Amino acid sequence: MGGDFAPYNVVMGALEALADFPSLKLTLVGDKEQIEKIIGESNKKSDGVEIVHTTEIITMHDSPTAAVKSKKDSSLVVGAKLVKDGKADAFVSAGNTGAMGVTSILNIGRIKGVARPTLTAPLPNAKDGFTFLADVGAFVDSKPQHLLGFAILSSIFVEGIYEIENPKVGLLNVGEEESKGYALTTETAKLLSESNLNFIGNVEGKDIFKGKADIVICDGFIGNILLKFAESIPGFLKASIKNYAGKSLANKLRIAPFSLPSLKTGFKESLSKADPDNVGGLPLLGVNGISIVGHGGSGILAIKNMILQAKRMHEKNIVNKIKEALS
Amino acid sequence: MGGDFAPYNVVMGALEALADFPSLKLTLVGDKEQIEKIIGESNKKSDGVEIVHTTEIITMHDSPTAAVKSKKDSSLVVGAKLVKDGKADAFVSAGNTGAMGVTSILNIGRIKGVARPTLTAPLPNAKDGFTFLADVGAFVDSKPQHLLGFAILSSIFVEGIYEIENPKVGLLNVGEEESKGYALTTETAKLLSESNLNFIGNVEGKDIFKGKADIVICDGFIGNILLKFAESIPGFLKASIKNYAGKSLANKLRIAPFSLPSLKTGFKESLSKADPDNVGGLPLLGVNGISIVGHGGSGILAIKNMILQAKRMHEKNIVNKIKEALS
Numbered sequence: 001m002g003g004d005f006a007p008y009n010v011v012m013g014a015l016e017a018l019a020d021f022p023s024l025k026l027t028l029v030g031d032k033e034q035i036e037k038i039i040g041e042s043n044k045k046s047d048g049v050e051i052v053h054t055t056e057i058i059t060m061h062d063s064p065t066a067a068v069k070s071k072k073d074s075s076l077v078v079g080a081k082l083v084k085d086g087k088a089d090a091f092v093s094a095g096n097t098g099a100m101g102v103t104s105i106l107n108i109g110r111i112k113g114v115a116r117p118t119l120t121a122p123l124p125n126a127k128d129g130f131t132f133l134a135d136v137g138a139f140v141d142s143k144p145q146h147l148l149g150f151a152i153l154s155s156i157f158v159e160g161i162y163e164i165e166n167p168k169v170g171l172l173n174v175g176e177e178e179s180k181g182y183a184l185t186t187e188t189a190k191l192l193s194e195s196n197l198n199f200i201g202n203v204e205g206k207d208i209f210k211g212k213a214d215i216v217i218c219d220g221f222i223g224n225i226l227l228k229f230a231e232s233i234p235g236f237l238k239a240s241i242k243n244y245a246g247k248s249l250a251n252k253l254r255i256a257p258f259s260l261p262s263l264k265t266g267f268k269e270s271l272s273k274a275d276p277d278n279v280g281g282l283p284l285l286g287v288n289g290i291s292i293v294g295h296g297g298s299g300i301l302a303i304k305n306m307i308l309q310a311k312r313m314h315e316k317n318i319v320n321k322i323k324e325a326l327s
Numbered sequence: 328m329g330g331d332f333a334p335y336n337v338v339m340g341a342l343e344a345l346a347d348f349p350s351l352k353l354t355l356v357g358d359k360e361q362i363e364k365i366i367g368e369s370n371k372k373s374d375g376v377e378i379v380h381t382t383e384i385i386t387m388h389d390s391p392t393a394a395v396k397s398k399k400d401s402s403l404v405v406g407a408k409l410v411k412d413g414k415a416d417a418f419v420s421a422g423n424t425g426a427m428g429v430t431s432i433l434n435i436g437r438i439k440g441v442a443r444p445t446l447t448a449p450l451p452n453a454k455d456g457f458t459f460l461a462d463v464g465a466f467v468d469s470k471p472q473h474l475l476g477f478a479i480l481s482s483i484f485v486e487g488i489y490e491i492e493n494p495k496v497g498l499l500n501v502g503e504e505e506s507k508g509y510a511l512t513t514e515t516a517k518l519l520s521e522s523n524l525n526f527i528g529n530v531e532g533k534d535i536f537k538g539k540a541d542i543v544i545c546d547g548f549i550g551n552i553l554l555k556f557a558e559s560i561p562g563f564l565k566a567s568i569k570n571y572a573g574k575s576l577a578n579k580l581r582i583a584p585f586s587l588p589s590l591k592t593g594f595k596e597s598l599s600k601a602d603p604d605n606v607g608g609l610p611l612l613g614v615n616g617i618s619i620v621g622h623g624g625s626g627i628l629a630i631k632n633m634i635l636q637a638k639r640m641h642e643k644n645i646v647n648k649i650k651e652a653l654s
Contacts, residue, residue, distance in 0.1 A: 124563075125563070126562065126563050126570075127566075128566075128567075128570040140501065140508060141510075172552060173552075174464060174467065174548055174551040179390070181548065182467045182468045183468075204552065205551065205552035205554065205555030205556035205557075205558075205559070206555040206556065206558060206559040208556055208559070209556070209559045209560070209562070209563035210562075210563075220501075221508065221509065221549070222548070222552060224501040224532065225499060225531065225549060225553070226532060226552070226556060227532065228532030228533040229532035229533065230532075230556075232532070232533040232534075232535070232536045233560060235536070236451075236453050236536035237598075239453035239454075239455075240453070240455075240597045240598055240600075241594070241597045243597070244593065244597030245593075245597075251596070254589045254590060254592055254593030254596075255590065255594070255597065256590075257584035257587060258590070262580070262581045263581060263582065263583075263584045263585070266568075266572075266581030266582040267568070269571060269578070269581075270567045270568045270570070270571030270578075271564075271567055273567075
């Protein structure tokens with residue numbers, strides 16, 4: 001029931017994931033009648049899909065903690081409990097991000113040794129790979145110890161899922177010099193230097209797209225703002241080109257080849273790594289089970305990719321790897 | 328002597344500004360011999376250009392406060408003092424940004440009532456205008472009172488120079504809801520609400536390029552990171568397109584029209600507002616005189632535009648307007 005286009009996109013995305021991987025065991029948590037209707041009208045296979053009926057909905061406007069505590073029969077609460085009870089290996093949702101964090105922590109629980117879980121987001125980079133940004137919104141006002149934790153959790157995830165060996169960890173700062181920044185960054189740099197991580201020092205805003213580090217560590221406040229800023233780039237480019245074309249006939253002619261379908265496709269594809277639909281969802285790392293948080297506006301493809309990412313995390317045993325690293 | 332290409336770009340930029348506005352009275356501060364050589368070889372008019380000889384240089388690697396205090400005969404110190412002593416109306420430099428901040432505060436001084444000056448940066452937006460970001464690097468660890476100050480200083484600047492009446496001020500946060508963020512943002516929102524400014528509430532990372540607010544207020548740590556991230560977008564786009572083209576002949580053909588000179592020009596021009604060369608430099612607002620900080624990598628055009636911006640700020644009486652507002 002989570003996300004702007006629930007339950008339709010959620011059910012359809014799930015059925016598409018199932019079409020590609022028929023061995024998946026899917027449990028859809030939400031309003032049974034609506035879900036069954038969508039499945040029925042979809043003409044898609046739904047073999048083995050279970051439905052767990054819930055009666056309440058946590059909306060985007062609900063206060064996360066209060067809603068998770070009061071709406072016990074919401075899909076966000078019931079779904080998380082399925083993981084806790086061993087009835088599911090992973091929980092994915094495009095619902096209220098804050099509530100998804102709260103229900104994951106309260107109803108699935110944290111791994112021992114994790115003070116704060118983190119949302120780790122892949123951003124595309126100039127090296128044709130990803131730069132992972134952590135934290136991107138789970139928590140604001142992080143302490144150095146939390147930032148160290150984000151780096152450990154993200155390193156295990158990036159190494160396990162993206163197969164980047166010994167990923168380079170950078171600390172986001174206003175300059176490369178150690179003296180830059182403030183108490184938080186200075187103390188965090190010290191902790192990162194003393195850790196077993198592949199810490200390469202401070203990185204700046206300009207280094208994220210360059211791919212100087214594989215993982216860039218920052219407080220959830222700035223990470224969330226940066227992620228949303230990055231996601232707004234394609235829309236801004238489109239508007240800029242349109243504004244430019246509107247100014248004169250000469251401009252319009254200069255920019256005309258952009259309407260060639262082939263160029264349009266090429267331009268879009270060259271930036272498609274940034275597309276939230278392809279990213280699917282972001283893992284909440286440090287939770288004692290797989291929990292993936294989707295964009296509120298998730299399309300069918302995003303939901304499908306979120307489920308497939310959960311599948312990969314399960315196959316690669318990421319949660320156990322984190323447990324081992326912290327034990 | 329400031330910037331990666333000093334003194335050549337600085338002298339040439341100054342002479343180009345003079346060519347456009349022969350009534351400008353320029354004082355070049357730096358190594359006299361080098362400056363005279365560049366002027367001599369330039370074949371450009373230098374009527375009325377004065378040279379103030381200095382013997383020391385503050386480099387990009389110097390610690391700002393220590394360097395400003397010890398290198399008394401550097402162009403960054405001597406130039407600021409010309410403003411203090413009424414011998415110049417404005418000081419512009421592409422030198423060490425931190426040192427430029429320190430010399431402006433120590434050697435020009437702050438306007439009464441200004442606890443912290445701010446660097447305000449224009450970012451292009453989807454509405455074909457600018458969204459101004461403040462602060463972008465003068466200070467980290469700002470208090471709510473400082474952020475209120477940044478909003479006041481930026482509003483006067485944006486209204487005076489860019490002629491946006493009663494500019495809309497947004498507070499950068501992780502969500503639109505008042506409850507989002509942390510103590511700093513909550514307290515700042517309260518101060519902004521109680522002020523005479525046109526405060527429109529919280530804005531998110533995605534709202535900057537959208538142009539939801541004319542001015543977006545944030546701590547200098549995040550502002551600096553966002554600005555450098557934004558400046559890295561063109562390079563990232565170029566790399567992404569190149570990576571895409573390199574993957575297959577089909578991709579290469581799709582993207583081929585990009586090599587058309589007209590499309591290249593059009594694409595570049597539609598994004599040219601973001602170009603630091605056109606922006607020139609960023610004003611350090613709240614200083615008791617005009618002080619403009621340029622990019623270390625400033626080209627000749629950037630230097631020229633920095634000087635022309637100083638001219639506009641002088642003509643529009645921005646410093647006095649700030650004094651009046653704060654008195």
